Amino acid sequence: MQILPFYLLCDESGSMTGDPIDAINRALPDLHHEISTNPTVADKTRFCLIGFSDDASVLQPLVDLSDIDEVPALSAGGLTDYGTAFRTLLRSVEKDVAELKAQGHEVYRPVAFFLSDGIPTDEDWPAAHRELLNSRYAPKIIAFGIGDAEAQIIGQVANFRAFIQKDNSVSPAQALREFASSLTRSIVRSASSISSDGSSDFTLAVEEKVPGFETVTLDKV
Secondary structure (H helix, E strand, O other): OEEEEEEEEEEOOHHHOOHHHHHHHHHHHHHHHHHHOOHHHHHHEEEEEEEEOOOEEEEEEEEOHHHOOOOOOOOOOOOOOHHHHHHHHHHHHHHHHHHHHHOOOEEOOOEEEEEEOOOOOOOOHHHHHHHHHOOOOOOEEEEEEOOOOOHHHHHHHOOOEEEEEOOOOOOHHHHHHHHHHHHHHHHHHHHHOOOOOOOOOOOOOOOOOOOOEEEEOOOOO
8 A cells, every 4th residue: 555654743842832732732633533534545644743842752653543533732831942853753754664664555755744933942953954854764844934933944944845924914823723724635635646556656735825824935045
């Protein structure tokens, strides 16, 4: 079977306290329901949730969402350490892809959605980021920035597509609801493009425009 692994890396720093973290936690059950109740999508995808602040934790190991009752909730507190997020993602991807292959699956390149509301507090995060992108199973990264996140940094994190919250047009909570909806649609549409016999490659169906966000051009330095 062809499997497309998705990873959600979500900022759990103290600045996410209140409406932002509540918005994500309200959206996760909708994502779970949308995917777990669609057998075609659930069979072809796997989902992992990683939260990061001072450290990073795999809150939900990679799983077929139809096999669990709910996605764990996020909680806010601490700083914004990007490096620990990328190192945790790298370890998870290497372990997960190896296990899927051992089970006889054909595995598409992993896709990681990265969400942050601030500036990284660790200066050496680019080294961990480079290690991730230079790894054998380097994921395609779609990065979203809200709140105090800077477009330039969000653009550095992404290698596929990047978005930054529009100034004053929507609240962080509203932007996060749109982010979660876009993530869900991306998983569903990408999985739907995978042929049942594996005769053709899938299309990573990430929206070019997301309500409440502006697109960050990755080619600018």
